Amino acid sequence: MVNIKIDGVAVQVEEGTTILEAARQNGIRIPTLCYLKELNEIGACRICVVEIKGGRSLFAACVYPISKMDEGREIFTHSKAVIESRRTTLQLLLSTHNQNCLSCDRSGTCEFQALCKDLGVTDSYKYLGEIRDQTYDTSSCSVVRDNSKCINCRRCVAACSVNQSVGVIGANNRGFKTEIGCAFDMDLAQSACVSCGQCIAVCPTGALTEKDDTDKVWAALADPTKTVVVQAAPSVRASLGEAFGFPIGTPVEGKLATSLRMLGFNAVFDTNFGADLTIMEEATELLDRVTNGGVLPMVTSCSPGWIRFAEAYYPDLLPHLSSCKSPQQMQGAVIKTYWANKTGVDPKNIVSVSVMPCTAKKFEIGRLDQSAAGKDLPDLDISITTRELAKMIHKAGIRFADLNDSVFDSPMGNGTGAAVIFGATGGVMEAALRTAVWKLTGQSPDSPVQFTEVRGVDGVKFAEYKVGDLTVKVAVASGLANARKLLDKVRAKELDVQFIEIMACPGGCVNGGGQVIQPADVRNFTDLRAERAKALYSLDSANKLRKSHDNPEVLQAYSEFLGGAPGSHKAHEILHTTYRPSKVIK
Amino acid sequence: MPIKTPAVPFQGTAEQENKLLTVIGEYKEREGSLLRILQEAQEIYGYLPIEVQRLISEELNIPLEKIYGVTTFYSQFSLNPKGKYRISVCLGTACYVKGSGEVFEKLQDKLGIKGGEITSDGKFSLDDCRCIGACGLAPVLTINEDVYGRLTGGELDEILAKYN
Known part of the structure; x- marks a missing residue:
């Protein structure tokens, strides 16, 4: 000491x-x-x-x-010297900063703005001079870069290269001309950016934001000819409350459903349904691969940032990816087929919206081979982030904290505890194990629900379970730099596991690039991943249904529409997809 | 924005590539060898276009952006090839106060390129440099080995016309 x-x-x-x-x-x-x-x-x-x-x-x-x-x-x-130094630093940063703060997406949540206020910067135009060349890049469907608001702190660069091992943005040029950008000044859309949005989550200013799609949603809601349906991902309920003053990790499931209804959506669904459906398909696919000599280890495919990463960096390993669509896409596919059928709505008139903790979902909705209802009928039409939903709620004047709880709409309004934990790293694995072990051990209602070894925020986790005569070996990674560690071993055939879960964002979707932004002052002293995950695990243990195969709505969908059982021909048509190597510049 | 490429297309040969691969092979396992490899690559190609940087990126397993960041940080690296005639305008103190800044700007306008770039016919490249020790002749420019001093800006057309 x-x-x-x-x-x-x-x-x-x-x-x-x-x-x-x-x-x-x-x-x-x-x-x-x-x-x-x-x-x-x-x-x-x-x-x-x-x-x-x-x-x-x-x-x-x-x-x-x-x-x-x-x-x-x-x-x-x-001390006086300290405060003066800090203030001068802020004023120098302001000398090249776009001070269009009132119309900035981060007004009110900007760390730079807060510091200026805290340190009493009364003259924000004290130093005037040359303005740098300032890139404004809107090429990506997920991330917008506005260098007029960039302060060159390099937090985004670190998130992209250290956490994600992607490194498509960095500091270019030197001195006054230093600018964050891509190699050879190419657009983000031309680069190997995986759309994860981790750069946005760490940006202190409005230099990095998601591509705002809320106008599209408002337009759809105002169009009387459209049936506008929405689904909300498991993790949204673990973070949305933060935008309305709730402590980090407060589950706000009921208020989420109420607010979506108040915004005017015609049907309010829970992506937990899609998550349960994913488990049914994925567990079936896994057991099929294990028993019939398929490609192993099988890797999960829920995280579109991870899929984009795999297609760019590990094209040789694509056969390892589960062919299952993500929960968002499965649910979207079912909405425009099964639900449209059931309710008699023409899928052409459905605008299907998702609320996601994720910016890569904006990219995912435009992927090939994701339109189960037919050509020009994508499984999803618009994907917005948790942050964008918060903006909509604010705009509508809805007092979120005062809302009563309500439940999601049937027949896609129920999820099991297995579904809600999808949002935390290890959650998909645990959910899949609950169903796979149940299948392998005589389908007893008493089959285990707890697989705690795969829980927690560690970047890479391993576990081994004895199931009857079989030993199931699994691995879990979150954050793409951690994913690389596993994938390099798979490539070298040095990893003896059957099943791998990979989430692009560190800690999984709870820490997704679309979640409510917490300033560094909070991030540095609180583990957001762990706090938000707690919300999901509390919802899991409070749920009477803990296993995906116990979801009555999912079982109903199989018997009425999806060919009777997981893995059926019909289920494959609607719920599965394909991957292809990408030739982006890495 | 389109990817930044020089006005003159890349004309790297298999021989140059083999040379570079040998260099990379030599330094690959040593940590912190990127700068050395970039220097050698510039020796081989004369400049560091995207084709060369991508090759280095793939061989070293370093993101292209990181390499680009290094090559744009150090002034010793050039992203453009040099022309048949390399114009260099001294922007050192003595030349600068005598008006070499304006000479440099005039040349940019006349050639239609910025400092560091090359004309599309590959004839001229334009760079600035610091003091070349001819302050008595300020402002000064050089074209390859030729030195031109006491410039006013009015004689630039005449000078350029000498080079074909």
Whole structure:
């Protein structure tokens, strides 16, 4: 332990603790801008500077580890020199910043804006001068880059290269001309961007946002000739509340359903239905591959960011991917076929909308071989993120926190506990095991529901289960850099497992690129992945139905429409898809 | 935005590629060897177009953007080939105060290219440089080995006309 003084208060801290953490442990919030714990620790932005008595200059608190050498040192976190330095830094950043703040998507949630307010920047045009060349890239269907609002903090670059090992954006050129962009100034759409949106989730300003599709939804809702249906993914209910003041990890399932109905959707469905359907198909496919010598290990296919990654970086492993569509697409396919049939609505007049924790879903809806109802009738028409739904709710003046709970509409309004945990890393695996083990062990209602080894936020997880005479070996990865670790082993034939779950985003969909944005000040000290996952596991244990094959609506859909049983010819037509290698520039 | 490519198409040969692959093979296992490989690649090709950077990216398993970031950071790397006649305008202090900045701008207009680029016929490339030690002649430009001093800007057409 080292004895130091922070702002006059004597404290003891463990050696190696940064000044930032030491202050935090003692009730002081040192502001940061470029710093993201364990991801972007570059000490570049100089917002977190502090004064150390006797030091020749100010020090970046985020990357200053306290050592024995600091014994007895006095640190000042808000001295005059410190505050002035921070304010000047902010004003210099403002000198090239597009200050169109009132119409900015991040107005009110912008970290830069909040810092200017906190530090009393009263003159935001203090330094005027040359403005950099500023790219505005709207080429991607998921992510919009507006460099006029970029402060070059490189948080997005770290998310893209460190967490995702994709690295399609980085700092180009030098000095004043430094700009975040793609290689050879190509558009994001030309690059190997997987649309995961992790860059958006970490951006402190409005430089990175999702492609806003809410206008399309409003237009559909205003069109009397259209039947507008919506589905909401499991993870949305674990994060949406944050946009309305609820603590992180508050499940808001009932209010979600109510708000969607109030927005005017004609039918409000739960993607949990699609998730249960996915398990029925995927577990069947897995057992078929295991017993009939199919390609193993089989890898899950729910995460469109992961699919895009696989098609670009591991085209040779595509036969390992489950042919199942994602829950969103399965449900979309069923809406325009089964439900349309059942209700007598012409699928041409259905506008099918999804609310997703994900920006890659915007890309997924345009994929080939995803139109079960026929040519020009895509399984989904519009996909919006959790954030976009929050915007719609705000716009409509709906007081979300005051809403009563309601339930989703039948026949796609019920999901099991197995479905709701899809949103957390390991959740699809656990859900699949619940059904696969049940199938393999005599279909007893008492078959196990808990497979806790695959839970938790670790990037790579392994587990082994004895099922009758069979040993089922599985692996789970979240975050594409972690996925690579498994895939390289699969490629080298060094991984002895039958089933792999991969989610593009670290921690799974709960931490998806479309979720409510939490500032670095929260992210650095709270594990969003774990907190939001808790919401899903609490919904799972509260559900009377824990296994996908117990979902009565799913069973009904099979008997009425999907060829009687999972894996049927009809089910394959409607619920499965294909993949192809992509030739994007990596 | 379309991918940034030079006005002159890439004309790399199999021989150049083999040379580069040998260099990469030599340095591949050593950490931090990207800069060295880029320097050697520029020696081989004279510049670092997307074709060359992609090859390096694939061989080293480094994202193309990261390599592009390095090549645009260091002024020693060029993304464009050099012309038959390499024009270099001194923007060092003495030349600059004598008006070489305007000379440089005039040349950009006359050639229709920016600094660092090459004309589409491959004839001229234009760069700026720092002091070449001829301050007494400021402002100065060089074309290959020829030096032109005490420029006013009015003589540029005449100078360019000498090169075919």
